[in-house]
Amino acid sequence: MKFTISEKSEKALTYTLFVLPPLFLFILVIGYPILKSLYLSFTDYNIVKNEAVWGAGFKWYVKMFKHRDFWWALRNTFIVAGVSVFGQIPIGFVLAYALHRKFVRFRGFFQGMVFLPVTISMIVVGLLWLKMFSPVGAITSLLRIIKDDPRYTIGIFLNKTWAMLPIGFVLLWQWTGFYMVIFLANLQKLDPSIIEAAMIDGASEAQIFLKVILPLLAGTIVISSIIAMAGSFKGFALIWALTRGGPVNFTEVITIYMYRYAFQYQKYDFGCAISIVIVAICILLVMLTQFIKRKLVGEEL
Amino acid sequence: MGKIKESSQIKKEEEQKMKRSMFYVLTLVAAFSLVFASCAGAVTLNFLLYADASMPAGRVEQDVVAAFEAAYPDIELKIETLYDEAFHEKLAALAAAGALPDVMTLWPGGKRSGYLYEAGLIEDLYPYLGAEKANFVPGAVASQYEGKLMELPMGAGCATQVLFVNTELLDQLGMAMPQTFEEFKAMAPGINAAGLIPLIMPNKESWVMQCSLFSTIVGRIAGTEWLMDAIAGVNSFTDSEFVRSLEIVQEFYATGLIPVSSIQLAYGDSPPLFTEGEGVFMIDGDWRVGDFTATGGLMYDAPEEQAKIKLTVVPDFADQVGPSSSTALVATTGLGMKAGLSPEKAEAAFKLVRFYAGPEAARIRVAAGGGMAGIAPSYKYLDLSGIELSPLTVEIIGFYAKHPGTPVLDAVIVGDPIERINNGLQELGLGQITPEQLAAEVEAAFAR
DSSP states (O other), rough: OOOOOOOHHHHHHHHHHHHHHHHHIIIIIIIHHHHHHHHTEEEEEETEEEETEEOTOOOOOOHHHHHHHHHHHHHHHHHHHHIIIIIIIHHHHHHHHHHHTTOOOOOHHHHHHHHHHHHHHHHHHHHHHHHHSSSTTTHHHHHHHHHTTTTTTOOOOOOOTTHHHHHHHHHHHHHHHHHHHHHHHHHHOOOOOHHHHHHHOOOHHHHHIIIIIHHHHHHHHHHHHHHHHHHHHHOOOHHHHHHTTTTTTTTOOOOHHIIIIIIIIIHHHHHHHHHHHHHHHHHHHHHHHHHHHHHHHHHHH | OOHHHHHHHHHHHHHHHHHHHHHHHHHHHHHHHHHHHHHHHEEEEEEEOOOTSSSHHHHHHHHHHHHHHOOOOOOEEEEEEOHHHHHHHHHHHHHHOOOOEEEEEEESHHHHHHHHHTOOOOOOOOOHGHHHHHHHHBBTSSOTTTTTTOOOSSSSEEESSSEEEEEEHHHHTTTTOOOOOOHHHHHHHHHHTOOOOOOOTTTTOOOHHIIIHHHHHHHHHHHHHHHHHHHSSSTTEEEEEEEEHHHHEEEEEEEESSGGGGGGGGSHHHHHHHHHHHHEEEEOOGGHHHHHHSSTTTTTOOOHHHHEEEEEEEEEEETOSOOTOOOEEEOOOOEBTTTTOHHHHHHHHHHHHHHHHHHHHHHHHHTTOOOOBBSSBBBBBOOOOOOOOOOHHHHHHHHHHHHHEEEOOHHHOOOOHHHHHHHHHHHHHHTSSHHHHHHHHHHHHHHO
């Protein structure tokens, strides 16, 4: 006797079978660790002895919110997010637009060169610029010749307020190409007759850009912003290689702050509390972005 | 007819089946015997070595390990060589994961390896060392943690503050070796005006200032007894002795002796600056000498250049109570082994631990002009015949007799307080904090 199932339950079965493996992986690699971290953040945890003593209450969270280093790390992380969303994306978009509208020649060369840093490992990029900016580095030597001062060093690294500036520069250098390629791909999907029609109607370049192109690509911009923000909050390798969060904690971002306490000071319980706060902030920011998108663009995505 | 054929065919098939299964069984037996043959007698050890493989001194350590492998062919080493923070982070991660290597470079205690000892992860070496303890310098085999020996130091002791002096530059500038701190400070404007760095120090890593200069200052201004009392809580770090020590660090920066830009100078970038004549003085640990003298080192093939460098300590301070011309001394690093190894592995591991600190290794290091732990070996009975010592090696060997030692802070202070001191010294140099504020924060970090 043949075994038959209804079309509806066959669909449900297929759906379940497709979803189950990635769901399982998600729970294993992301869901369980987050829940475990949440649990550990309320304990006193000695990782070397693997002993978690429940009952720490909110003490780690209180310690964190009272700690000036935490707020400074958060400030730096928002600076990184800001550079990504308000630096890499606009510049990437403008470059993509310039290439798409054929404002320059040798487009292939420029596209390749702008994208090239994206392909380099973040640690290598960090070390590269560390060496370039260091007192014995190439850029310092060049500046010494230009300024005619043999003892000149790039002092901005030692300035608490402005130490994130060089890091912002390196981030722009590395990641703008990534967003440029995304926008270029989306621009190439656009129907060229729309731009032709606008030009026939007498629109200037600026008007074409603002009134035609931008609204069509709004969805891509929002998605890129989410990617940029998520990446910023995860960001560790580049800044670690460049400054280790130093000097002192001037360039420390939230992930380095967490790393310092968890891995260098062996305070894994405190580290777990920090990681939960990072997750919470990321969720809030993504929700915020979705809200803004709905208000500006509608539900087209 | 068909039936007979069938039965002979069946027989053939059966024979073939038998042959095939025999073949499989034989293959299995051969495979197993190969596996067991390679197992018998060969022990494999996971070894995490601390060495800067890009510098001559680090390569000397790798030579020592290669000599061990040649001497003990039946011990297979799976070696990973790391340096500085990368090593400490990896070891911490391995400890947290419960995957410690069988043998690893360890510190005598303190911030670097203390957490491993507290968790009981490292084997006590005294039972393995036994009577051979008498062959090592007493200071090196003194107990390190709760009466146990956690690592067998490769050196007799390690001086973290050595002042390298470029006497040729001093002569060119028409200056003399300073005898007091006041004289030292007075030299700064002249040297800066000549476009040179008075005192080169790679302060990007926060431990360097604390380990290589501040420890000496505290040892001289406050004295060892005060320090140990302060750690025990009998004194306070807000006492004037500690505040004065911090003020002296401030004076080093303020007078231009140490440029503030040194906080951007990465560890390892200072020796080339010094050998290229960019600075008159340099402070680093005694382990740095090996990078000048070892094969392939900065001054390996230039004994005349080496002869122009003198090794001493920073001049005395006017208000010091501690010993004159002191440096900061700590037991050196060495190899230790994971607790709970099987008897064969433990035996093999201790062979490596002992070889690394033993006479053959010491000879390799001295002949090469220095390894990662400076020059004075911990093994007492050495055959140094036929080794020609370079001028700087002779200098550093004579160094220890001339300069008494006070404790290195990160060997006796662990946890939050030492982190506050390390970072605070950088903040002090950048003018972000006052000595009094920092002293108060250090005392608070002890959370008594």
